[in-house]
Amino acid sequence: MNLRTLSRICWPLTAFLSLLTVSTGSSAHNNGVAPTPPMGWNTFEAFVGEYDDAILRGNVNALVDSGLKNLGYVYFNLDGGWWAYKGALRDAGGNINFNLTAATCENDPPCPVYANGKAGMKEFADFVRSKGMKFGLYMQPTEQLNTCTHLTEDVNLLKYLGVEFLKYDGYITSPTSPCFPQMRDVLDASGLQVVYSVNRSHDPGELADANMWRTSGDISNDWQSIMNSLDTVAGAASNAGPGGWNDPDFLEVGNEGVTYEQGKAQFSLWAVVAAPLLISTDLRSATSETIEILSNTEVIAVSQDVMGKAGQRMGSASNQEVWSRELGDGGRAVALLNRGNSAANISVNWANIGVSGSQMVRDLWAHADRGSFTTTYSANVPATGVVMLKIGGSGVVPPPAPGGTGGTGGAPAAGGVAATGGAAETGGAGGAFASGGVPGVTGGALGSSGGAFGAGGILATGGVASRGGNSGSVGGGNSGSLGAGGAGSDASRGRSSQSAGCGVSTPGVARAGFAGALLFGILALRRRALRQL
Numbered sequence: 001m002n003l004r005t006l007s008r009i010c011w012p013l014t015a016f017l018s019l020l021t022v023s024t025g026s027s028a029h030n031n032g033v034a035p036t037p038p039m040g041w042n043t044f045e046a047f048v049g050e051y052d053d054a055i056l057r058g059n060v061n062a063l064v065d066s067g068l069k070n071l072g073y074v075y076f077n078l079d080g081g082w083w084a085y086k087g088a089l090r091d092a093g094g095n096i097n098f099n100l101t102a103a104t105c106e107n108d109p110p111c112p113v114y115a116n117g118k119a120g121m122k123e124f125a126d127f128v129r130s131k132g133m134k135f136g137l138y139m140q141p142t143e144q145l146n147t148c149t150h151l152t153e154d155v156n157l158l159k160y161l162g163v164e165f166l167k168y169d170g171y172i173t174s175p176t177s178p179c180f181p182q183m184r185d186v187l188d189a190s191g192l193q194v195v196y197s198v199n200r201s202h203d204p205g206e207l208a209d210a211n212m213w214r215t216s217g218d219i220s221n222d223w224q225s226i227m228n229s230l231d232t233v234a235g236a237a238s239n240a241g242p243g244g245w246n247d248p249d250f251l252e253v254g255n256e257g258v259t260y261e262q263g264k265a266q267f268s269l270w271a272v273v274a275a276p277l278l279i280s281t282d283l284r285s286a287t288s289e290t291i292e293i294l295s296n297t298e299v300i301a302v303s304q305d306v307m308g309k310a311g312q313r314m315g316s317a318s319n320q321e322v323w324s325r326e327l328g329d330g331g332r333a334v335a336l337l338n339r340g341n342s343a344a345n346i347s348v349n350w351a352n353i354g355v356s357g358s359q360m361v362r363d364l365w366a367h368a369d370r371g372s373f374t375t376t377y378s379a380n381v382p383a384t385g386v387v388m389l390k391i392g393g394s395g396v397v398p399p400p401a402p403g404g405t406g407g408t409g410g411a412p413a414a415g416g417v418a419a420t421g422g423a424a425e426t427g428g429a430g431g432a433f434a435s436g437g438v439p440g441v442t443g444g445a446l447g448s449s450g451g452a453f454g455a456g457g458i459l460a461t462g463g464v465a466s467r468g469g470n471s472g473s474v475g476g477g478n479s480g481s482l483g484a485g486g487a488g489s490d491a492s493r494g495r496s497s498q499s500a501g502c503g504v505s506t507p508g509v510a511r512a513g514f515a516g517a518l519l520f521g522i523l524a525l526r527r528r529a530l531r532q533l
Contacts, residue, residue: 028209028210028211028241028242028243028244029184029196029209029210029211029243029244030243031187031188031193031194031196031211031243032193033193033194033195033211033243034195034211034212034242034243034244034245035242035243035306035308036242036303036304036305036306036308037212037245037274037275037276037277037303037304038075038165038195038197038211038212038245038276038277038278039071039072039073039074039075039276039277039278039300039303039304040073040074040075040076040077040133040134040136040165040276040277040278040279041059041063041073041075041076041077041278041279041280041283042077042078042079042136042167042250042278042279042280043056043077043078043079043081043280044079044080044250044280045219045221045250045252045255045280045281046255046280046281046282047081047282048079048080048081048107049079049080049081049085049105049106049107049111050081050107050108050109050110050111051078051081051110051111051112052109052110052111052112052113053112053113053114053124054110055110055282055284056076056078056112056124057124057127058283058284059076059282059283059284060076060127060128060131060133061131062283062284062286063076063131063133063283064131064132066283066286066291066295067295068279068283068291068294068295069131069132069133071294071295071297071300072277072300072304073277073279073294074132074133074134075133075134075136075164075165075195075278076128076133076134076135076136077135077136077137077138077165077167077278078112078136078137078138079138079167080138080140080169081105081106081111081112082098082099082112082121082137082138083096083097083098083099083144083145084096084097084098084099084100084104085104085105085106085144086103086104086105086106087104089144089145090150090153093153094150094153095118095153095157096145096150096153096154096157097117098112098114098117098118098120098121099111099112099113099114100113100114100115100117101113101115112124118157118160118161121161122160122161122162125161125162125163126162129162134164134165135161135162135163135164135165136163136164136165136166136167136195137158137161137163137165137166137167138166138167138169139154139166139167139168139169140168140169140170140171140173141168141169141170141173141177141179141180141183142170142172142173142174142177142179143169143170143171143172143173147168147179147183148177148178148179148182151182151183151186152186155183155186155187155190155192158187158190158192158194159190159191159192163192163194164192164193164194164195165194165195165197166183166187166194166195166196166197167197167199168180168183168196168197168198168199168210169198169199170198170199170200171199173200180198180200180209180210181209183196184196184209184210195211195212196210196211196212197210197211197212197213197214197247197276198210198212198213198214199213199214200213200214210244211243211244211245212244212245212246212247212276213244213245213246213247214247214248214249215229215232215233215236215246215247215248216228216229216232216248216249217229217249218249219248219249219250219252220252221252221255221256221257221258222257222258223258223259223262223384225252226252226258226262226265226266227339229248229249230248230266230269230273232246232248233246233248233273233275233310233312234312234313235312235313236310236312237273237274237309237310237311237312238310239310240273240274240308240310241308241309241310242308245274245275245276245310246273246274246275246310247275247276248270248273248275250278250279250280251266251267251270251277251278251279251280251281251294252266252280252281253266253267253279253281253290253293253294254279254281254282254283254286254287254290254293254294255280255281259384260289260293261382261383261384261385261386262384262385263289263290263293264293264365264385264386264388265335265337265384265385265386267293267294267296267299268299268335268364268365268386268388269323269335269337269386270303271299271300271302271303271325271333271388272302272311272323272324272325272333272334272335273310273311273312273323273325274303274305274308274309274310274311274325277300277303279294296364296365298362298364298367298390299364299365299388302325302327302333302364302390305325305327305328305333306328307326307327307328309325309326309327310325311323311324311325311326311333311335312324312325314348314352314353315352318340319338319339319340319344320336320337320338320339320340320344320346320381321336321337321339321346322334322335322336322337322346322348322352322353323335323337324348324352324353324354326354327390327393329393329394330392330393330394331390331391331392331393331394332353332354332355332390332391332392332393333364333388333389333390333391334348334353334388334389334390334391335386335387335388335389336348336379336381336386336387336388336389337381337386338381338382338383338384338385338386339384340383340384341383341384342383343380343381343382343383344380344381344383345378345379345380345381346378346379346381346387347376347377347378348376348377348378348389348391349375349376350374350375350376350391351375353391355391355392357374358372358373358374359372359373359374359391359392360372360391360392361373361377361389361390361391362389362390362391363379363387363388363389364388364389364390365387365388370389377389377391
């Protein structure tokens, strides 16, 4: 039985479970990675397990040449299909056998053939890193790879390859399996800095303790499937935050069966709910429209907002919905969603999204300010599409630094002046407060004056805190109701598209939402202390 078939066996059960999801605990893994939702590329939706070295290198180059890598899409992840499916899966020492010839592929070629075994894959991983990206890999707790009984061998392989993203896909793993925490612990002990992405096909109330966790079954390249996946995070915002993110699965932008407007809609909504942005289309043949969608820096900046507070559905009527996310500068990112098949006028009321008074409205797809409005804003939304807005805050959202972390780019000049919040005393030249990044990741703690980016404070390009001042207070995160998504199907690819499915994992006690962009290290300490209460 192949990957595509096995991964869909448990959908009916987990689709039902997702509708019963209750937020019960913080789920982030405090390993110092994923302070904002990870961005990158994955093989699965474009190729499933049918990809070879030439296909992979072509997509690496396309990420670089298109400029997407520099916008933050830095994880290059191989999904299933890289190991030998025919013949012995492991050698006498328990090590995974690679595809040494085309004859070991699961399907007909192409498949990734590395005549030198793991040394050949290491060469490819080094190629990915030479382009300024990070190499990711797929493994299974039980299923075919059965890493549960080979944790030492398999983590040694990850170390050898220099893996920085692990998708651990337990789509038929037992509900009582200890494999997920065991893998987490072995990864921690290894010293690897790995984004730990899990797909747990059991009780969605279980603690994931990961950097991202699937909330839905496998997404498909059709509108209904995208909406079904979205519905699984409608009431799960309080589970997400820096270090741990709800994952309604890949972006379908650019894939056959998904229109331009639908691609814009998915990209916008994934940004609002703070979902990982993982491209899964063949970028070697991507259209200009696909690159345009994936390159929208204003929407990416919403995704990578350092406050790390996920958005949710604030209201719905028929096929018309309003989704909103609180941002670190005090503004709101709002997606007016039209699920229907004809254009519709949709309004957002200030009271429903937690703002009041005169607010500037900016259209993030038109890249245009729409003016100042006092109580409500309406727009005509295309069929199966969105209008994406920024309401209030400091105006135009600056684009994030590559990777969404505070790297060496965008560091403020010595002094790190905050416009109304005082000087960042220790921020200086080493503070690395890159636009859209996390303060202090690569050096320089925020000083006592100007250190808090509270209700208004988001660090703008060049290191200026546009409205810094009030320290961020901890407040309860609102949870919208989970709307039923219904079941759809994808005739072109034979997929059942449930509102949620195998691997539903919406774990943990509801995390308090943060009204200030706190330092990631402080947030991690707070979460660790809470778990000990």
